[in-house]
Amino acid sequence: MKAYLHLANGKTFEGKLETAIPDSEVNGEVVFFTGMTGYQEVLTDPSYKNQIIVFTYPLIGNYGINAADFESKKPHVQAVVVYEASTKGYHYQSQYSLKDYLQAWNIPLLTHVDTRAVVKQIRTEGAMQGKISLTSECGEFGETERQEQPIQQVSTTQIETYGNGSTHIVLFDFGYKKSILQSLLSRGCKVTVVPYNTSFETIQALEPDGILLSNGPGNPKQLSSQLPTIRKVIDHYPTLGICLGHQLVALAYGADTEKLRFGHRGANQPVYDSVKKKVFMTSQNHGYVVNKESLAHTPFVVRFTNVNDQSVEGMFHPTKPILSVQYHPEAHPGPSDTNSIFDEFLQIMKNVRSEKVYA
Numbered sequence: 001m002k003a004y005l006h007l008a009n010g011k012t013f014e015g016k017l018e019t020a021i022p023d024s025e026v027n028g029e030v031v032f033f034t035g036m037t038g039y040q041e042v043l044t045d046p047s048y049k050n051q052i053i054v055f056t057y058p059l060i061g062n063y064g065i066n067a068a069d070f071e072s073k074k075p076h077v078q079a080v081v082v083y084e085a086s087t088k089g090y091h092y093q094s095q096y097s098l099k100d101y102l103q104a105w106n107i108p109l110l111t112h113v114d115t116r117a118v119v120k121q122i123r124t125e126g127a128m129q130g131k132i133s134l135t136s137e138c139g140e141f142g143e144t145e146r147q148e149q150p151i152q153q154v155s156t157t158q159i160e161t162y163g164n165g166s167t168h169i170v171l172f173d174f175g176y177k178k179s180i181l182q183s184l185l186s187r188g189c190k191v192t193v194v195p196y197n198t199s200f201e202t203i204q205a206l207e208p209d210g211i212l213l214s215n216g217p218g219n220p221k222q223l224s225s226q227l228p229t230i231r232k233v234i235d236h237y238p239t240l241g242i243c244l245g246h247q248l249v250a251l252a253y254g255a256d257t258e259k260l261r262f263g264h265r266g267a268n269q270p271v272y273d274s275v276k277k278k279v280f281m282t283s284q285n286h287g288y289v290v291n292k293e294s295l296a297h298t299p300f301v302v303r304f305t306n307v308n309d310q311s312v313e314g315m316f317h318p319t320k321p322i323l324s325v326q327y328h329p330e331a332h333p334g335p336s337d338t339n340s341i342f343d344e345f346l347q348i349m350k351n352v353r354s355e356k357v358y359a
């Protein structure tokens with residue numbers, strides 16, 4: 001069946017609808033991901049909630065969907081647009097085809113779209129709202145800017161503990177990826193995952209050695225009511241912020257965030273580390289960024305810079321144990337070149353602990 005991707009700038013792209021559209025049309029922000037592999041992780045990363053994802057690699061789904069590579073319990077993307085979707089998963093661990101998996105979760109899959117042309121629109125005009133519908137007439141768009149808070153929909157509602165290591169991390173769940181949890185567990189941590197709006201007193205009662213502020217969907221400013229709590233928490237405990245978590249550290253200290261024109265979503269974003277004086281390839285998925293000038297009014301020092309557009313990719317506090325990165329050190333999908341950030345975080349907590357012990 002034919003279906004159409006309509007962009008808010010008036011451009012329409014025809015494609016073939018492979019799975020049903022639940023309410024005859026689906027609205028969302030149209031963004032593109034440039035990695036050649038990793039579609040399963042992208043589909044299940046909660047940061048993509050409410051977004052229509054366009055994969056630029058022309059063949060998606062060829063290794064199918066397996067039981068191991070999920071980043072959360074279900075897919076969060078609003079819809080999927082590809083050039084060609086493999087009808088079969090050819091990997092020996094594959095359990096479903098891409099199409100069957102998306103169909104099971106009622107997520108529209110539009111194929112045979114000229115994805116290069118769609119990406120050119122987004123690159124020149126910026127990420128924009130779009131919709132997939134059965135009619136070639138665009139008609140009215142749904143909400144242009146989604147009012148609902150996606151974080152409330154993806155965050156856990158109860159406190160859960162994983163592992164039994166000696167270093168205890170409280171992970172604020174704004175829509176965390178499983179790989180972040182795994183990165184901590186594999187380094188011998190005990191991790192307590194808490195809802196996005198957990199109070200300072202509850203955190204204190206958990207007696208953590210450190211805090212991890214997770215990735216998550218949407219505009220970081222939607223969490224402005226949580227910023228005083230976040231500020232108090234990060235001022236009391238060693239903290240690592242990842243992606244949305246990094247943006248929240250900046251906002252909590254009075255810096256500003258802004259929207260990138262079309263975002264960074266892919267597996268080969270080069271980032272310069274001014275401490276190690278090296279460029280690392282990183283996995284990324286974000287539409288917002290910390291405004292560099294606004295950091296001048298905070299104590300933070302920019303450590304990581306995107307080599308392509310010079311945007312802020314990470315920072316540290318010169319006197320407090322706070323470190324934050326815009327990219328994804330846990331990878332999945334993409335390169336794990338920067339996963340030593342987790343080791344640094346563990347070292348920071350160790351230093352803080354020994355100071356406390358020997359003070």
Ligand SMILES: NC(=O)CC[C@H](N)C(=O)O
Nearest residue numbers: 215216218243244287288
């Ligand atoms: N992966 C993330 O945490 C994304 C952060 C935020 N939603 C952004 O788009 O910038």
